[in-house]
Amino acid sequence: MTRRLVQPRSHRCPLTSSPDRHRDLCAGHLRGGDAADHRPAQHRPAALTGLGWSLLAILFCSAIPYVVIWVGVRRGRLTDHHIGVREQRRMPLVYGLLSVLVGLAVLVLAGTPRPLIPMVVVMFAVLLIVTAINRVWKPSAHAAVAAGSISVLVIAFGPALVPSLALVALVGWSRLRLGDHTTRQVVAGALAGILLAVPTIVLLS
Structure with missing residues (x-):
């Protein structure tokens, strides 16, 4: 037998x-x-790119306007950085509008992601209305910008961010605490921010 x-x-x-x-x-x-x-x-890389675009928007919408106010206080043209005197608010608001407008142009020309553009447009619209009303009255620009910004975030990211509206109340309280605005001025500013932001962001989206 053969074994295999x-x-x-x-x-x-x-x-x-x-x-x-x-x-x-x-x-x-x-x-x-x-x-x-x-x-x-x-x-x-995508997260870092988004952060870079956001920082560029913050530069024109917040940092540069604040520097304008800081320089005004240093040179004695403004009483304080809260700009409590209504008559002193016109030029800082105008410079803020110009800064936001230039920033919007830079972002568009540089090809920023589309969702960021409506946010900057809302900022410009809110500041424009506050600047116009400031000629006869002193609505809270801080409350207007805070309410407009939070409204955009709620629309963009959904109801989960509705609790962040509490930040608007906190900003309003701070303006009252500093004595820079009355309750009516804070409420008017917040309502102006919401009423401008919501239709603007809906139309642009």
């Missing part, structure tokens, strides 16, 4: 019968696993 020698089976990938093919597939599987493990890192 049975060769031991090698452990191969079930998808192939070739040792070379087995090595290639297994190596590819490992590379795919590594890529999957590092997949969240691919979102980092």
Whole structure:
């Protein structure tokens, strides 16, 4: 009787019968696993890019207008950085409008992501109305900007951000606490911000 020698089976990938093919597939599987493990890192450049666009918008919508006020206080043209005197508010508001308008142009020309544009447009619209009303009355610009900004965020990200409207109340309280506005002026500013922001963001979206 002739005995048949049975060769031991090698452990191969079930998808192939070739040792070379087995090595290639297994190596590819490992590379795919590594890529999957590092997949969240691919979102980092996008997050950094979004942060950069946001900082550019903040530069024109907040930082530059604040520097204008700071310089005015340093030179004695403004009594304080809260600008409690209505007659002193006109030029800082005008410079703020110009800064936001220039920032909007820069963002559009530079190709900023579309969702950021309505936010800046709302900022410009709110400041424009506050500047116009300031000729005869002193609505709270802080309350208007806060209410407009929060309204945009609620519309953009949904009802989950509705509790953030409490920040508007906090800003209004601070204006009353400092004695820079009356309750009517704070409420008027907040209502102006909401009534301008909501239709503007809806139309632009």
